Amino acid sequence: xxxxxxxxRSGPAALEDExxxxxxxxxxxxxxxxxxxxxSREDAERAxxxxxxxxxxALDGLYVSAQQREARMxxxxxxxxxxxxxxxxxxxxxxxxxxxxxxxxxxxxxxxxNTAMFGVVRGVLLRPLPYQAPDRLAVIWPxxxxxxxxxxxxxSNARSFESVAAFSPGWGIAMTGAGEPRQLDGxxxxxxxxxxxxxxxxxxxxxxxxxxxxxxxNVAILSHRLWVEHFGGERSVLGRVVDLDGxxxxxxxxxxxxxxxxxxxxxxxxxxxxxxxxxxxxGATAFALGRLARGATFAGAASEMATLAPRMRAAFNYxxxxxxxxxxxxxxxxxxxxxxxxxxxxxxxVAFLVMIAVANVANLLxxxxxxxxxxxxxxxxxxxxxxxxxxxxxxxxxxxxFAGGAAGLALGVVALHGLKAILPSTIPMLxxxxxxxxxxxxxxxxxxxxxxxxxxxxxxLASGVDPEVVLRSGSTGISSRGHAAVRESLxxxxxxxxxxxxxxxxxxxxxxxxxxxVDLGFQPRGVVxxxxxPSSGQVKSVEATTQYFDELTRRIATIPGVRNVGAAQHLxxxxxxxxxxxxxxxxxxxxxxxxxxxxxxxxVGDYFGAMSIPLLRGRLFSATDTRAxxxxxxxxxxxxxxxWRDRDPIGERIRLGNAxxxxxxxxxxxxxxxxxxxxxxxxxxxxxxxxxxxxxxFMHYVVRAGDHPSSLAPAIRAxxxxxxxxxxxxxxxxxxxxxxxxxxxxxxxxxLLAAFAAIGLVLGAVGIYGxxxxxxxxxxxxxxxxxxxGAVEGRITMMVIGEGLRLTTVGIxxxxxxxxxxxxxxxxxxxxxxxxxxxxxxxxxxILAIVATTAAYFPARRAARVDPLTALRGE
Amino acid sequence: MSGQLPLLKGTVDMLVLKALSWGPLHGFGISQWLDARSSGxxxxxxxxMYQVLHRLEGAGLVEAEWRITENxxxxxxxxxxxxxxxxxxTQTATWLRYSDVVTALMTARSRSAPA
Numbered sequence: 004x005x006x007x008x009x010x011x012r013s014g015p016a017a018l019e020d021e022x023x024x025x026x027x028x029x030x031x032x033x034x035x036x037x038x039x040x041x042x043s044r045e046d047a048e049r050a051x052x053x054x055x056x057x058x059x060x061a062l063d064g065l066y067v068s069a070q071q072r073e074a075r076m077x078x079x080x081x082x083x084x085x086x087x088x089x090x091x092x093x094x095x096x097x098x099x100x101x102x103x104x105x106x107x108x109x110x111x112x113x114x115x116x117n118t119a120m121f122g123v124v125r126g127v128l129l130r131p132l133p134y135q136a137p138d139r140l141a142v143i144w145p146x147x148x149x150x151x152x153x154x155x156x157x158x159s160n161a162r163s164f165e166s167v168a169a170f171s172p173g174w175g176i177a178m179t180g181a182g183e184p185r186q187l188d189g190x191x192x193x194x195x196x197x198x199x200x201x202x203x204x205x206x207x208x209x210x211x212x213x214x215x216x217x218x219x220x221n222v223a224i225l226s227h228r229l230w231v232e233h234f235g236g237e238r239s240v241l242g243r244v245v246d247l248d249g250x251x252x253x254x255x256x257x258x259x260x261x262x263x264x265x266x267x268x269x270x271x272x273x274x275x276x277x278x279x280x281x282x283x284x285x286g287a288t289a290f291a292l293g294r295l296a297r298g299a300t301f302a303g304a305a306s307e308m309a310t311l312a313p314r315m316r317a318a319f320n321y322x323x324x325x326x327x328x329x330x331x332x333x334x335x336x337x338x339x340x341x342x343x344x345x346x347x348x349x350x351x352x353v354a355f356l357v358m359i360a361v362a363n364v365a366n367l368l369x370x371x372x373x374x375x376x377x378x379x380x381x382x383x384x385x386x387x388x389x390x391x392x393x394x395x396x397x398x399x400x401x402x403x404x405f406a407g408g409a410a411g412l413a414l415g416v417v418a419l420h421g422l423k424a425i426l427p428s429t430i431p432m433l434x435x436x437x438x439x440x441x442x443x444x445x446x447x448x449x450x451x452x453x454x455x456x457x458x459x460x461x462x463x464l465a466s467g468v469d470p471e472v473v474l475r476s477g478s479t480g481i482s483s484r485g486h487a488a489v490r491e492s493l494x495x496x497x498x499x500x501x502x503x504x505x506x507x508x509x510x511x512x513x514x515x516x517x518x519x520x521v522d523l524g525f526q527p528r529g530v531v532x533x534x535x536x537p538s539s540g541q542v543k544s545v546e547a548t549t550q551y552f553d554e555l556t557r558r559i560a561t562i563p564g565v566r567n568v569g570a571a572q573h574l575x576x577x578x579x580x581x582x583x584x585x586x587x588x589x590x591x592x593x594x595x596x597x598x599x600x601x602x603x604x605x606x607v608g609d610y611f612g613a614m615s616i617p618l619l620r621g622r623l624f625s626a627t628d629t630r631a632x633x634x635x636x637x638x639x640x641x642x643x644x645x646x647w648r649d650r651d652p653i654g655e656r657i658r659l660g661n662a663x664x665x666x667x668x669x670x671x672x673x674x675x676x677x678x679x680x681x682x683x684x685x686x687x688x689x690x691x692x693x694x695x696x697x698x699x700x701f702m703h704y705v706v707r708a709g710d711h712p713s714s715l716a717p718a719i720r721a722x723x724x725x726x727x728x729x730x731x732x733x734x735x736x737x738x739x740x741x742x743x744x745x746x747x748x749x750x751x752x753x754x755l756l757a758a759f760a761a762i763g764l765v766l767g768a769v770g771i772y773g774x775x776x777x778x779x780x781x782x783x784x785x786x787x788x789x790x791x792x793g794a795v796e797g798r799i800t801m802m803v804i805g806e807g808l809r810l811t812t813v814g815i816x817x818x819x820x821x822x823x824x825x826x827x828x829x830x831x832x833x834x835x836x837x838x839x840x841x842x843x844x845x846x847x848x849x850i851l852a853i854v855a856t857t858a859a860y861f862p863a864r865r866a867a868r869v870d871p872l873t874a875l876r877g878e
Numbered sequence: 879m880s881g882q883l884p885l886l887k888g889t890v891d892m893l894v895l896k897a898l899s900w901g902p903l904h905g906f907g908i909s910q911w912l913d914a915r916s917s918g919x920x921x922x923x924x925x926x927m928y929q930v931l932h933r934l935e936g937a938g939l940v941e942a943e944w945r946i947t948e949n950x951x952x953x954x955x956x957x958x959x960x961x962x963x964x965x966x967x968t969q970t971a972t973w974l975r976y977s978d979v980v981t982a983l984m985t986a987r988s989r990s991a992p993a
Contacts, residue, residue, distance in 0.1 A: 025905065025928075025953070028951055028953050028954075029906045031951070032953075033909075033910075035949070054923055054924040055923060055924050056925060061924075062925075064925060064929065065925060065932070068933070069932050071932065071936060072932040072936035075936030075937065076938070079936075079937075
């Protein structure tokens with residue numbers, strides 16, 4: 004290697020000269036040698052040249068091999084340099100194990116959180132839907148269901164769509180006649196549903212075009228999960244006949260694992276039952292989706308829908324407001340639109356966390372580099388160049404980044420599993436989220452970028468060291484003003500980011516607290532619920548249905564410990580609120596006006612007692628309110644106030660869409676309000692009808708018992724079985740669970756934000772500790788003098804802590820300003836608390852101040868105990 | 879040049895390293911040493927030898943430096959690097975074991991192994 008230092012950088016021509024010179028010398032030496040041994044000059048010359056074979060071409064060959072030699076040497080030397088840097092960095096890392104571990108952990112945490120969260124965001128928000136040409140798929144009239152009649156009309160008239168399909172979610176289906184009775188989560192779909200999405204079954208076939216017709220619709224397609232769990236994954240399942248809701252159905256196909264559309268975790272798909280002669284033909288049941296025709300656009304499709312709506316209204320005799328606000332939006336938007344806000348909030352929080360982590364590592368490296376100024380100065384003095392030292396520092400940082408990044412990726416894979424487990428399963432496509440190539444690439448990119456950022460800053464600061472100044476000063480290195488300023492601003496940034504995270508977590512936690520204190524209008528504690536759906540053969544008439552549920556209610560009521568038993572077709576907060584359009588007999592609504600829409604429930608037994616919903620006026624349903632008796636209805640306080648103000652609604656007659664058919668029902672009572680749609684929404688107008696006059700064939704039972712209602716589950720099961728052996732008992736759970744599910748999304752976000760905030764706080768504390776501890780170590784001499792001059796221990800402690808608080812205060816101030824802006828993204832998720840709630844921000848400031856004081860306390864105590872003699876005598 | 883031996887592949891590298899094991903030497907010196915010690919029986923031409931030197935230098939087994947000879951000529955002197963010394967050591971050991979085994983086999987007097 005010495006040789007290369009003395010040689011000038013040489014081009015190919017210089018290399019040729021060198022080779023020629025060497026060979027000519029070689030030949031000359033041979034000639035001398037041979038002449039000295041008695042040969043004639045001519046003979047010697049000939050012999051010496053002959054040793055090269057054909058001399059000219061031999062020389063050419065040597066030029067080539069010399070060039071190869073140079074290339075190889077250069078490569079080798081480059082590698083040797085890098086290897087030396089890496090070995091050096093490794094030794095450095097091992098020598099300062101504590102520093103290395105803190106930096107690694109910090110960085111791994113940041114990258115891990117980022118990887119997991121980005122995995123979810125990519126899986127749910129960014130990845131195209133797993134259907135054929137998903138960008139051509141549209142939802143028609145989102146948030147509104149269409150009837151079979153509308154479906155058929157659109158299929159034959161809408162030109163903007165290549166095909167129009169329908170999906171009707173949430174069909175609970177009882178499966179019997181195939182082992183243990185089982186309640187299935189089913190969906191009914193138009194026969195072209197799967198083709199419209201462009202998906203294939205794993206085995207068997209999709210629905211045929213005529214399988215929505217009466218007589219043909221008893222076929223089913225299974226999910227992969229149901230096929231494996233219930234049918235053992237056997238091929239023989241195709242063609243098998245099972246009873247679904249008491250009707251024999253033939254299994255014709257199985258969808259591939261992971262197939263999901265609209266409703267997660269569907270067990271079986273059945274065809275829509277389309278019977279133009281049925282009175283349900285014009286009743287809305289299904290969401291419509293379409294595949295855009297060649298050349299069509301979403302906007303074009305929407306305007307075509309606007310022209311079709313009045314024709315459909317006329318054709319099907321719909322209300323005047325029909326078709327209002329109808330739009331066509333992309334399927335992806337309509338699926339993920341709801342969760343985008345929440346996921347982006349979480350992703351933003353993670354981005355903050357990554358920034359805190361990077362700032363922290365940069366800070367650690369800066370402090371570290373400052374501590375090494377003396378060492379670096381000596382190396383500079385010994386001849387190491389700026390670029391050599393800078394390169395070493397960058398290599399060291401990159402090594403740290405790669406090790407931390409690798410650990411972070413591993414952490415991220417684990418964390419993603421955790422995230423998928425705690426995020427609400429209703430998030431579409433969540434199951435498919437994984438650390439795929441894109442996620443890997445992005446994480447690797449963040450790692451490298453971070454490595455360069457926190458490598459270059461210290462490198463620039465440290466390599467600019469003037470060796471003379473540092474060595475002469477005799478200290479461990481004076482830090483320049485600029486250097487200290489960079490470190491202090493990093494701490495300020497960390498604190499500010501932590502404030503934003505903690506404030507976000509605080510706002511979400513406060514919202515949850517308020518939600519849990521909300522008066523729901525019913526008392527979920529002490530109640531178990533279960534779903535009962537007898538097979539259709541047992542409940543052919545309203546009378547038979549009444550008899551069935553009456554007997555079941557009686558049997559459950561006799562269980563010791565049970566206080567009240569009742570049922571409704573859907574419970575509050577379950578996500579299902581059936582609506583009907585309201586007519587009031589005394590106040591006819593003009594044909595052109597919009598009918599108000601009210602929620603209605605059909606109830607069995609002592610539903611109000613079981614739910615603890617108070618009767619405010621009038622009477623409850625009684626045994627005399629039978630099918631033969633005049634129809635009756637009970638309304639809630641909100642509805643009474645809404646439509647009758649201060650007058651007494653009792654005795655008024657109303658009609659409630661398909662809830663009361665064409666008959667007028669008399670209001671006999673007013674009950675308390677229930678927040679049935681969501682805990683954060685005011686109670687809707689709501690009406691109750693006795694199922695004895697309604698005859699719905701499935702019910703969610705509510706059973707109020709003592710303090711431990713869940714312990715009654717076996718007895719309830721036995722009571723149901725003693726009455727009907729075959730009926731599936733589904734969704735047996737406490738009513739508290741339903742409430743928990745209703746706020747699960749918020750809870751998850753609150754938990755995750757709290758976790759991120761906690762990590763952010765710890766990292767911020769580490770940052771403050773690092774900077775203060777370093778500052779103290781730099782000022783040992785000064786502190787010693789102060790002590791020698793009589794400063795009290797407590798004063799010095801306070802002085803050092805005060806410095807920590809000074810940085811923290813600036814950070815808190817900036818953090819609050821940023822937080823007020825950032826909190827706006829949370830607005831949709833908050834409940835009962837403003838984005839700028841002063842108490843929350845005051846609390847956050849106090850928390851940060853406490854954390855900062857604690858972090859500064861340890862170095863402060865060390866500062867106060869500096870022995871003046873040692874400090875003054877030492878360097 | 880009768881009685882020349884065919885050169886086994888890889889042995890030239892080893893021989894050149896060996897020539898340098900007593901200290902730095904220029905190409906002529908190596909070539910002359912090989913010639914003299916083998917009485918010219920190794921059919922190695924000088925251009926092949928220089929190619930071997932280039933390869934060894936590229937691989938970092940030898941390094942080179944221009945110096946003045948005692949006869950006042952500028953010549954490129956080659957010397958072993960640490961890696962070259964280590965390589966020579968292992969190559970020598972391998973060669974000696976190999977030649978011992980082959981020699982023993984080739985000079986065996988009967989098929990049965992010696993007791």
